[in-house]
Amino acid sequence: MSDENWSPPPVLLAVDLVIFTLRHSQLQVLLVERGIDPYRGRAALPGGFLNNDSEDLLAAAHRELDEEADLDAARLHLEQLGTYGAADRDPRGRVVSVAYLAIAPHLPEPTAGTDAAGAAWRPVDAITSGELPLAFDHDVIIADGIERARSKLEHTPLATAFCEPTFTISDLQQVYEAVWGVDLDPRNFYRKVQKVPDFIRPVDAERRVTKGRPARLFTAGPATSLHPPIPRPGGTAEPEGQR
Amino acid sequence: MSDENWSPPPVLLAVDLVIFTLRHSQLQVLLVERGIDPYRGRAALPGGFLNNDSEDLLAAAHRELDEEADLDAARLHLEQLGTYGAADRDPRGRVVSVAYLAIAPHLPEPTAGTDAAGAAWRPVDAITSGELPLAFDHDVIIADGIERARSKLEHTPLATAFCEPTFTISDLQQVYEAVWGVDLDPRNFYRKVQKVPDFIRPVDAERRVTKGRPARLFTAGPATSLHPPIPRPGGTAEPEGQR
DNA sequence: AGAATAGTGTCTTTGAGACACTATCAC
DNA sequence: GTGATAGTGTCTCAAAGACACTATTCT
Structure with a gap:
């Protein structure tokens, strides 16, 4: 003081x-x-x-x-x-x-x-x-x-901020893969994100075109934190250091 | 610019x-x-x-x-x-x-x-x-x-910063309990923190007095992040909001 | 048909938590 | 001895990852 x-x-x-x-x-x-x-x-x-x-x-x-x-x-x-x-x-x-x-x-x-x-x-x-x-x-x-x-x-729905208002689960997976720099198993990822309550919400009866089978569309849900989290494979890295 | x-x-x-x-x-x-x-x-x-x-x-x-x-x-x-x-x-x-x-x-x-x-x-x-x-x-x-x-x-050895240079595992547990505001099982906590590589290091052949059986002393190890983490029971809370 | 992506089921391994049990101290 | 804390073993349940399999589209 x-x-x-x-x-x-x-x-x-x-x-x-x-x-x-x-x-x-x-x-x-x-x-x-x-x-x-x-x-x-x-x-x-x-x-x-x-x-x-x-x-x-x-x-x-x-x-x-x-x-x-x-x-x-x-x-x-x-x-x-x-x-x-x-x-x-x-x-x-x-x-x-x-x-x-x-x-x-x-x-x-x-x-x-x-x-x-x-x-x-x-x-x-x-x-x-x-x-x-x-x-x-x-x-x-x-x-x-x-x-x-x-x-x-890992702990927040931040990944949805990288996506358009509606997105597919593999869109979401691409976010995780690009930011973390790892490859994820699509099948396990699919179920894992669906299991987190209020993370993503299905948009009824909609689809979108790519190459293979059309995918369901989702929107960001009301969650502000992820329970359970989506763990990062390599594990946590060093803490930040602002100067 | x-x-x-x-x-x-x-x-x-x-x-x-x-x-x-x-x-x-x-x-x-x-x-x-x-x-x-x-x-x-x-x-x-x-x-x-x-x-x-x-x-x-x-x-x-x-x-x-x-x-x-x-x-x-x-x-x-x-x-x-x-x-x-x-x-x-x-x-x-x-x-x-x-x-x-x-x-x-x-x-x-x-x-x-x-x-x-x-x-x-x-x-x-x-x-x-x-x-x-x-x-x-x-x-x-x-x-x-x-x-x-x-x-x-959860993810870093921060708890050791609350402790003296050497400390017991129950000292460490008290930190987690006080900061998180929860009760933890001493037996599970004991094994869990020991399992994290480089989190804490035993100080050879030393002990300390309390009431019951003397406890081994430890020092902070070289780890800068915790693998695996020490998960918080309730789960993560809201993110911070600086203004 | 074949390639590509979406989505489901299931098995194995690992870790978290519950809790019985033993060990070593003070009194 | 009793009570208290330290430390170990073991069981159960749930989540993570590997991966076979089915479904629906395009060319």
Whole structure:
């Protein structure tokens, strides 16, 4: 409680977005190309500074989501990921960044012509492998986002956020396989997800076309957590480490 | 990337601490009494503003831990919990608070005479029940901290952070029981924790006194995650919600 | 027909929980 | 001895994974 006599520390608050989606059975993340220094020309997470006195953090994340990615913020999953405040993370000065994790269903290509021009979906593998270098500490933020998503697939209905309003069970399986990077047995997966109460709800008498037998369609159910969980084969990984 | 022309938003960055320990088989949290308005006289989390240009967030948390709680920061578990930035959470103006979760072994009473005077351990039940009102949104932060701790007991060796360097298996069980608020079967618990590789390591040929048969002593092992996990009986609860 | 995907049944193994039982201390 | 806690063995039930099998579509 040393709040009697401080001099306001010159800290800028940014909000950065880790937006994941599934494309071509790959986990991909939305990146923008930086137009100014530092890191001009580098890929970076979409984001920006907190706008004004009366904007909540979550509201700022929603705004950036709309401005930079042209995504209807109301429809997708959005949660706080962590806050990154290493003193030297931005060469311009003291910038602390609150990262948010967003999950979007497979949407149209990121739209040239809008404010989101210069944005593109990139496979996360290219980032974790170091093949695609990022600005600032954004590679770390994305790594934390991946781990968060992997972990939440086990205990929450997060996977449905990657899917359209209605989806088949193998759509859902693709989400788990892509995010976890494993192969799952379709038969066991089928029964397992059906067994979790309120996870997914059948949409009556509907079907959809692929190649083989048509599949039933489902919607996300009212569950907010999964009982029993969908366990990740390899097991849990290391905990996150925000800095 | 709208960083071309901003006016530095007047945001103050605070760091607040949720410090948990086990006392009298209860989960307790360290609170201080506010000496100034707003919320003068109310109980609040220890914390303060970010010091200067070159202080990392984690370093600030360590410093507050030392200043306000007189705890040796090097020895205990410390991790970021979340960031709370609702526009109206502090009547003085825009204050965004990064909360850290610390876990301490049962330590001496919070030390009158030091900077930590006015600090006291309180059972978390008194807070979640609304019986003990807190300043700001600190009740929400604590609730998120409880859920984080409960969840991490399942998958990580966090429980050992509540214990002394060496401990018995029933010490460990008391941690699980207090944090989860459940009763566990000592026999099954005994075998279960021993079965997790690298969770706990026996300390050779040592014992300790209580009432019945002396128990073997253990130390925390090198594991950073628990395989298999120690499942929580009731199952998972709702996810956290930082604002 | 054959390939492909959807969906069902069943077996085996593993782990969680219940609980009887033995071991070693204080009194 | 009694009471208390530590530690072991064993049984039962349920969930996880392997996998054979049936069902329905497309070409």
